[in-house]
Amino acid sequence: MRAKRILFSLVIGLSMATNGQVTSFNFDNDTQKDWSFSFTPYALLAAQSTDVGEESIRQSFDDLASLTNAGFQFVASLRYQRYSLSVDGTFATLGVNERQGPASIDLEVKQSIMDVSAGYVIFSTFIDNTDNIAKGWSIEGTLGAKNWVNDLTIDFKIELEQLENDFIIRTNENQSWWDLMLGVRTNVSLSDKVFLGARLSVGGFGIGNSSDFSYDFVYLNVFKVLNYMTINAGFRNFNYQRTDDGVDTSVNVIGPLLGLSFFI
Template structure:
């Protein structure tokens, strides 16, 4: 394989699983038991995103259309850190999150002994922003505040992506690598449905990029989570959430042999634990 070749979706080599990093960004903070409070409320959420990935990527003329499952990603994952936090007082809230993944693999391409390749990738996606809480609205007038309630959190912020990739071709003694980073402005809305004191639902979506000053042409995210609140260190201070998340990024930089393209959709089930304090 030489620069300018295209690796087709029908048989993506396993070494390209490094592209299936465990990315994401703002999944919006899990709701605390008090929808509005005069005191500061904090949530810290470690989580796992069992993602799959598909789309198109170009690194210095080397093009690929990977379609990689979570099992392929897990086989090539050295380690990943996924964490997000939230702070809110009354209607004003702030959020921040970070995901770091380190992946590596080696393999061969072509018949016979083929071409030996070593692939490594490190990726960080971080987000931060603010939201304003609207509501709560009682969904059952007869039950009032003791019944199901709804709040809506419009939010705005940024999503930062850093990617460091390297492909080493041993037979031809050539390396192809890219070190890219970009920042996407994002706007979105989250809805939090408190169905019972224990059960809750989060649904959110955002869009960003817009091709502004080196950002993605377009980025979007959609998340749906079902939560169950219980006591871990105190009374109802933990919310176990499970659901599905999808994140799309369409970023391009440069032309010709120096072109870099990341047009990918990352999606899969999510499991997390929000701890309030």
């Protein structure tokens, strides 16, 4: 059972690196509206390290990209004055097929990550029109929850001419949990077209089936190309640590990210 849990944790930890959360930043100039909505498709070009018990995996972005069959990541954010609500979704299918002689192993991971958070702007020169060195600056506190769902299927197949049908052994494992996440976000406007943003959230805290501890850090450079569109380029690092059936798992993901935000 322990060996099976280690294998499952290694595979799931590996797949985490192709996914995850990024934050969209609602940057408006002096004419900021009461209501705004943004939609941001993005990609995380990450490398990862996974430690499960005494086993370790280190993978580059190219290694991870070769495992990804399909995937989509987005952030949708609704803001009203000082209040905000955002949903960060990741949906991906990863897999690998290895064959040697009549035997083959087909591995598939279906993964979804849904992060819902509410925020409140504690301080903002965008709203209060307070004089500041930068053109605009804000600090926002966030509270939310992140749901991880991983469905692993492994098919072991033997094809022999003397067998009327293929010999197949299928193993299926499902893992899911929620992490409470507390965070702070800051946005800085350097000009009408150049913005900086950063967010740090921490969570898990070993509540129920959640991670023992997790954190998520995002830094973004945002360039306004149209009144309704920005180009986002930055950096992201997230980590989680948890224990399942006595097996300690630690996953660390780090790398650049790219995205487009559309505003209405």
